[in-house]
Amino acid sequence: MDTAVVVQPWKLAALAEVIGATLEGDGNIEIHGAAPLDRAGAHDIAFLSDPKYRVHLETTQAAAVILSPKESAAWAATKARLLTPNPYAAYAKAANCLYPEPRPATGVHPSAAVATSARIAPDVSVGAHATVGEHAVIGAGSIIGAGCVIGEHVTIGSHTRIHPRVVIYPHCVIGDRCVLHSGCVIGADGFGFANENGNWIKIPQIGRVVLHNDVEIGANTTIDRGALGDTIIEENVKIDNLVQIGHNCVVGAHAAIAGCAGISGSVNIGKHCRIGGAAMIGGHLSIADGAVVAAATPLFTSIEEAGMYSGVYPILPHRQWQKNAVQLRGLDAL
Template structure:
């Protein structure tokens, strides 16, 4: 894949840092995986177990940790975190596609917008909206009344933002994201019918947030649902009403937060993890994939609650033991009582 730039290793290191070993005049044009790289590509190694792939790679240069400096005699950039360096190099080689400013003739726009804003085909922008300089509203987006979108934000095609929501600067919202739909708020009457509770809060999303395709963030029932600065949400995530997600937290696909859950700063959440409602999860906590969080956590660390994959017959056998745990616990208590009584008599 061609990139938008070509540079030498010397120029790259002058921009991103690192220690260059080899010819600074070597030209690189793109970042690539070890096994797919060709001449002109820059590849990276994050683990010694891939050394064989490094040896076989056709890349022109490599990004390595200092510990791997002797793995090759070809040109290489040494850095403590090759994966981070790869990310920054990839940004240089693959900048976002430039989108021309202006409003497409098929768009319906009911608010005054800066001339630098781009609004794509068949997009709708409601009344009293405030959209910052250089923002992009993709084809088919629906922006409700009173929405605020910060400068430099990018809404891919088909994003829906309900009335009164706020999106910060430099946010990226992928196709199908829905911001500000009603949360699950219902009361039950005497006839066991559900009575809807109007969701009158909003959604406030901070700066530098990325929200994946088909992810939903519900509006608050009374107060706002809040997504902090720098949060990264993968595809197919649900954030329910009145949740608060702290700065620089990241969540993988299909994670879900039930209503009124607060997640702290720099939290890492694995795929399909679920959070019961009205919980508080502190800062710098890691939740493993498939984990069900059913109580608040206030101490940093890694938390896991799952049953590993096993053959079906083993599962049936183990679950049959699990079903008898209560009876076994009662028998243990009775034995402990008898032992205590015997100790008293002796």
């Protein structure tokens, strides 16, 4: 398949080994790309994960297919295949082999402003116009994109990729193998003010943001530093674009938060939770491990046990909605 990214060809046998799948067929086939079953070309590898795409198996032009042993047994064709119980995960691994993300040149761009007390491992890349503050530490193999601002005393682990124009406020901590997309802001002040006779007085926000290993943060997402104590994003958490995480939240390992979600302050999101896009979680709540909050759902009570929770107004043609809304406003009187 034509893609924006340069492909790295792999022999099918080598791919099978790396992704942990069982090879059936010719291991010498050279794979030049990955593609959906119905769009794959003669040198692509495809995969079957969702049974609704099974129909494309008969006609696919793919060189090889990743699929489950059961799907394979039911498929008459003799095409090369890689068998695995989790074809989607296997496809992810194969695609990472075929499309390795290009790395910018190692070294500090001459236009970058790096403080003399910053400690930067020799195989790091710091892009044009980036700023690295005093006493910052950047681990081996990490990439700081163009225009990033890394505050004083920030610590960044190894093999982390920070895309252009990210800001990390002073003292925050970023783990190993994290990915931070452009425009995200890590460690701005939480929204903390005391009211005195109608006037707001700012409360200093003196905690940090701590991202554990293998965290990915989407474009223009914001994660506030703790007021007292830290905001913590545990390992392998994936956060999409334009998400707001308030001060002193703890997001449990392997949770996923989709785009436009808003998490108020001091929320405790359990491990393996999934928060849908544009969901809104009220302050000081706890969400049990493994719970799923549906997209666009506002949540104002804690969730005590795993399961899926929803609170979304059903859509209707506008006229019908108007009639229902009138009834709904008087529901209690009714």
